[in-house]
Amino acid sequence: MRQFEMEKRTTRDAYGAAVFELAKEDPSIIAIGADTTHNIGLRDMTQAMPDRVIDVGIAEQNMMAVAAGLAATGMKVWGGSFAPFVSMRALEQFRTFIAYPHLNVKMCGGMGGLSGSWEGVTHQSTEDMAIMRTIPGTTVVYPADTASTRAIVRALDRFPGPAYLRLGKVPFRRIFDDSYVFVPGKANLLEDGSDLTLIGCGATLARCLQAKDLLAEKGISARVLDMSCIKPLDKDAVCAAADETGAIVTVEEGSVIGGLGGAVAETLVQYRPVPVKIVGVKDVFAETGEHEALMDKYGLSVADIVCAAQEVLAKKKG
Amino acid sequence: MIAMTDRTETLKRTAIQIRRDIMDIAAHCGNGTIHVGPALSCTDIVTALYFDVMNVDPQNPLWEGRDRFVMSKGHAYPALYSALAERGYFPREELLTTRRINSRLQGHPALGKTPGVDMTSGSLGNGLSCGLGIAWALKLQKKNAHVFVLLGDGELQEGAVWEAAMSAPNHRIDNLTAIVDYNHLQSGGSVENINDLHPLADKWRSFGWKVFEIDGHDIDEITDRLRLAKTFYGRPVCIIAHTVKGKGISFTEHDNSWHSRTATQEEFEIAMKELDVQEEALGPVPLKGGVWDETV
Numbered sequence: 001m002r003q004f005e006m007e008k009r010t011t012r013d014a015y016g017a018a019v020f021e022l023a024k025e026d027p028s029i030i031a032i033g034a035d036t037t038h039n040i041g042l043r044d045m046t047q048a049m050p051d052r053v054i055d056v057g058i059a060e061q062n063m064m065a066v067a068a069g070l071a072a073t074g075m076k077v078w079g080g081s082f083a084p085f086v087s088m089r090a091l092e093q094f095r096t097f098i099a100y101p102h103l104n105v106k107m108c109g110g111m112g113g114l115s116g117s118w119e120g121v122t123h124q125s126t127e128d129m130a131i132m133r134t135i136p137g138t139t140v141v142y143p144a145d146t147a148s149t150r151a152i153v154r155a156l157d158r159f160p161g162p163a164y165l166r167l168g169k170v171p172f173r174r175i176f177d178d179s180y181v182f183v184p185g186k187a188n189l190l191e192d193g194s195d196l197t198l199i200g201c202g203a204t205l206a207r208c209l210q211a212k213d214l215l216a217e218k219g220i221s222a223r224v225l226d227m228s229c230i231k232p233l234d235k236d237a238v239c240a241a242a243d244e245t246g247a248i249v250t251v252e253e254g255s256v257i258g259g260l261g262g263a264v265a266e267t268l269v270q271y272r273p274v275p276v277k278i279v280g281v282k283d284v285f286a287e288t289g290e291h292e293a294l295m296d297k298y299g300l301s302v303a304d305i306v307c308a309a310q311e312v313l314a315k316k317k318g
Numbered sequence: 319m320i321a322m323t324d325r326t327e328t329l330k331r332t333a334i335q336i337r338r339d340i341m342d343i344a345a346h347c348g349n350g351t352i353h354v355g356p357a358l359s360c361t362d363i364v365t366a367l368y369f370d371v372m373n374v375d376p377q378n379p380l381w382e383g384r385d386r387f388v389m390s391k392g393h394a395y396p397a398l399y400s401a402l403a404e405r406g407y408f409p410r411e412e413l414l415t416t417r418r419i420n421s422r423l424q425g426h427p428a429l430g431k432t433p434g435v436d437m438t439s440g441s442l443g444n445g446l447s448c449g450l451g452i453a454w455a456l457k458l459q460k461k462n463a464h465v466f467v468l469l470g471d472g473e474l475q476e477g478a479v480w481e482a483a484m485s486a487p488n489h490r491i492d493n494l495t496a497i498v499d500y501n502h503l504q505s506g507g508s509v510e511n512i513n514d515l516h517p518l519a520d521k522w523r524s525f526g527w528k529v530f531e532i533d534g535h536d537i538d539e540i541t542d543r544l545r546l547a548k549t550f551y552g553r554p555v556c557i558i559a560h561t562v563k564g565k566g567i568s569f570t571e572h573d574n575s576w577h578s579r580t581a582t583q584e585e586f587e588i589a590m591k592e593l594d595v596q597e598e599a600l601g602p603v604p605l606k607g608g609v610w611d612e613t614v
């Protein structure tokens with residue numbers, strides 16, 4: 001089974017650095033945070049261009065509605081706080097004042113998924129992807145590492161409208177390099193296979209690739225899809241996976257209700273009813289602890305993925 | 319030198335022990351970062367509450383008649399966990415499981431997980447409303463118990479705080495006391511630079527609260543005002559406690575890099591020495607009956 005190196009930087013750092021790069025080229029870009037600009041990698045940008053980074057203080061709802069006002073007045077807004085505060089505390093402000101008028105605001109949620117780790121449940125968010133996905137016209141992305149985060153920020157900059165990016169508090173495993181290509185609404189086929197397809201996003205992708213290796217040892221050939229963009233969902237890639245491999249396992253660092261698994265299942269049940277297994281946090285609150293240890297404890301170990309793969313395969317044959 | 323009462327001295331010793339625990343947690347709880355400055359800032363307040371002012375029964379943490387504490391600035395959990403352990407809610411040995419996997423001591427206070435924790439917190443701006451709800455219920459149940467809510471100054475930037483601040487006096491909820499840890503620092507730096515609170519006392523007064531301003535590190539002043547707040551009739555009290563973030567250890571005071579980080583072994587040892595010196599300055603530990611025990 002291959003191993004992936006732990007990155008030194010977080011996807012939060014990469015996000016802020018990428019926004020800073022864009023801001024140098026585009027005077028209409030403005031960044032915003034809620035006593036969190038330093039937490040989402042905007043320290044350098046704050047130093048270099050203090051007028052272009054707004055810190056409203058610890059006031060997420062204010063941040064969100066101010067972002068709406070800025071965007072309604074011609075600014076391109078990039079902002080964020082921790083994932084639960086962006087996706088839950090200030091949810092209605094995002095939904096009604098940003099998404100409903102389809103304004104150009106990209107909000108990031110740091111500490112996404114279980115990466116809120118030591119901070120505990122108050123700072124983790126296993127619900128954010130599912131919540132944000134229900135809001136019409138909103139792009140929802142969970143980058144796997146720093147290189148892909150940069151590519152995603154640059155791609156989203158050319159894609160007007162509201163977006164939610166889930167980021168990590170702690171460093172993730174490196175999978176990609178600067179050649180990473182991101183097109184909103186498109187999956188990336190990472191590795192092909194014929195018996196089933198593993199669909200992951202964010203920090204689960206490295207584990208999907210590792211599970212592919214373990215399955216290969218058992219003579220099972222798995223396709224791996226990078227579904228960093230869970231909305232708009234690449235329905236073509238999902239249907240092709242169903243047609244060509246006949247069974248699907250989704251793997252997400254969040255609740256098994258309503259997230260990546262929900263999105264994929266909604267498509268499959270309507271267009272390609274093949275066996276599906278949703279690997280994720282089983283409708284419970286997690287707890288305090290180190291990020292990867294939490295992923296192992298809450299149903300996202302490589303062994304859990306392998307097990308789910310064998311289950312769908314059995315159903316497919318049965 | 320003004321003679322200290324036994325009570326004052328004991329409280330001071332307890333606060334020193336809590337500061338030791340905070341540094342111990344920061345140095346010895348694995349890779350996770352710990353909110354050292356925020357905890358040291360409110361250590362004297364938490365000490366006064368749990369060891370003097372609040373009527374609680376650690377043997378019966380769910381006793382319905384107890385006073386309640388809501389640590390709305392939940393990121394000061396090391397001070398709370400230490401106070402609860404010192405008070406006997408759970409074994410002191412558990413303190414070093416703070417923030418570890420499979421621990422009862424979660425990354426932020428969690429109701430139902432840790433004996434003695436009266437309300438979940440960690441998402442800033444919500445504790446005053448939670449406290450208002452508890453106080454309201456206690457009144458309806460005709461229980462003579464009081465609710466203390468500890469808020470950060472940066473936390474007051476959350477609009478929700480002011481929703482609770484407006485409704486408590488309007489409903490004459492007088493068994494509720496808000497304590498503001500006014501240390502002028504938040505996560506990203508100075509409160510004044512980020513979103514100033516001035517004039518803070520006037521804000522609370524205009525919302526209908528009785529306001530007292532105190533030195534948040536003077537244990538006598540803290541206990542006196544908290545006791546007064548407990549019996550204050552007709553409207554809620556807000557105590558603005560002037561504090562120093564990182565108080566009690568030379569290198570953590572005023573240094574916001576201690577907002578959240580781990581302590582090295584060396585930093586831990588320096589801190590222990592400083593706290594030992596502070597304790598020695600209090601003199602020998604008095605025995606019951608007023609005889610000094612020179613051997614301790």
Ligand SMILES: Cc1ncc(C[n+]2csc(CCOP(=O)(O)OP(=O)(O)O)c2C)c(N)n1
Nearest residue numbers: 035356440441442470471472473503504505
């Ligand atoms: C709703 C919410 N937003 C942001 C945070 C992240 N956060 C944790 S502590 C903190 C700063 C708090 O400042 P203050 O209230 O002054 O407390 P102090 O650090 O002085 O103890 C922030 C922004 C949070 N915990 N909750």
Ligand SMILES: [Mg+2]
Nearest residue numbers: 471472503504
């Ligand atoms: Mg403060």
